Amino acid sequence: MPRVMFPYGHGQLEHEFPEESFLGSLVPPLCSYVAEGTPQELVERAVRTPIGCPPLHILAQGKRHVVILVSDHTRPVPSRLILPVLLAEIRRGAPKAQITILVATGCHRATTEEELRKKLGPELAGQARVLVHDCDGPVIDCGYLPSGGRLLLNKTALEADLLVAEGFIESHFFAGFSGGRKSVLPGIADRRTVLYNHNAGFIAHPCARAGNLLGNPVHADMLYAARAARLAFICNVVLGPDRNVVYATAGDCALAHEAGCAFVHKWCSVPRVAADIVVTSNGGYPLDQNVYQAVKGLSTAQGAVKKGGVIVMLAQAADGHGGEAFLSDFVRARDLVHLEETIMRTRPEDTRPDQWQSQILLRVLRHARVIFVSALPPELVRAFHMMPASSLEEAITLAHQCVGSPLPAVAAIPDGVGTILR
Structure with missing residues (x-):
């Protein structure tokens, strides 16, 4: 079975994917690029x-x-x-x-x-x-x-x-x-x-x-x-x-x-796929220090997952959520639709701190469910309307349960920040 390594904090997480349902690992050709000097x-x-x-x-x-x-x-x-x-x-x-x-x-x-x-x-x-x-x-x-x-x-x-x-x-x-x-x-x-x-x-x-x-x-x-x-x-x-x-x-x-x-x-460009489940990371430390930064990798994964599918994001988030206003948007929201409408009605001169990150995360959540593997307390992950998981294996199991298909199509994007989908 194909084994994929995902950057996570200062280390890596790995998983073996069944060949019959694995669309592949979207790895940019940069990984094999030979630099022209030190x-x-x-x-x-x-x-x-x-x-x-x-x-x-x-x-x-x-x-x-x-x-x-x-x-x-x-x-x-x-x-x-x-x-x-x-x-x-x-x-x-x-x-x-x-x-x-x-x-x-x-x-x-x-x-x-x-x-x-x-x-x-x-x-x-x-x-x-x-x-x-x-x-x-x-x-x-x-x-x-x-x-x-x-x-x-x-x-x-x-x-x-x-x-x-x-x-x-x-x-x-x-x-x-x-x-x-x-x-x-x-x-x-x-x-x-x-x-x-x-x-x-x-x-x-x-x-x-x-x-x-x-x-x-x-x-x-x-x-x-x-x-x-x-x-x-x-x-x-x-x-x-x-x-x-x-x-x-x-x-x-x-x-x-x-x-x-x-x-x-x-x-750094790779062909786009359409998967039921996309597993990705935010590139490891220092890019995965908080939830705020992890929205970047989530945005990439959104382009590869089908509407209503599941994204598994691996981001250690050792520095927490990454922005008080960012967290507050989701904690205080009556519902996500109302929050998104409120943001879209905001005049440019009245833009609030972290509003853009909330807007993009809302776009992702409107498109797919997100399972977040991190070192964060589960309640903090839930505050962002994502599902917490303590390990990659647990997240994969949850993702299969959410999709409900006996053989969901799965894709991996080892570095969601460093990958461009075309």
Whole structure:
């Protein structure tokens, strides 16, 4: 019988599926991709040969205050690999520049000191001032987004005379792809700007989907914000299944990002199937730290499960639910239909925190039942209108009972975050 391994927390869960009803494991070709160099070589090569702009050491010449945007604790970006390359290039062009590392948290909770030490290491933290973005902190008003929302961005970043960003690119369930311009919006944006960009109309837009930038209103606002912030240079990587860098792109925040997105689309897309049961994960730590993040993998699984089918989501969720407003939406809801209608009636300027995540989870729950395997208390899982299970085996048994078919068609998506269905 086919045995499938699913990332879960810092480890893996595995299961054997009966061949007669197994549609297959939807594994992107990236899993067999052979990188054209070591991670270090890939990053250095990308930074030395940027796309669409001069080399970083040229951009740094004459600059006095440089800010580097880095991803927060919820993203597996190998900052210890990328940052030394960026720092060396900046120092090459501006040896005496003041360099600030700004953690682009968006509206996430602040990254802790321990998380910063793990992410940066003492050698990096000692080379630059390190700040953590506060979405309710000091901002500069940059006018309006194309959609009409107010563009308010981190004051420290806007006052830099050179703004640089690191990050990684994967499919994103409503922005199309992560990376690039997302370091600015939502990364260093004011809460009001993030809320407007994540409004219900945008989330419901047919072009706001995984693997698509064309006509995507969420992406359009994000790119505009990056240009307004004068994001001059990015270095983004693509990670393989073992979290090692397999591809790197650097340069202009739009052109270099588009090159990386094209790579991801080519190597992370798989044919769509129609299954009664889909078993998936959220890619393991750090992407499965909470229920909030797990909605991303659920969104992918929705595209492979039949209407009325069952999704089994494996996400350890060691950090809990991931958002008070997100949890509150479901705890206080009279019913899910009413909650969804309330969200859809909400004006963009009145968008509430975590509303978009609730909206997408509601879309999934309207389409299929969800069994959630995690370390969470069962009552917390039920609060989100999902069925708790303490193990993958228990979840599979429950899924078969829910479907009621003697031989339901089953598909596996080992990494729901890193897979694009076409």
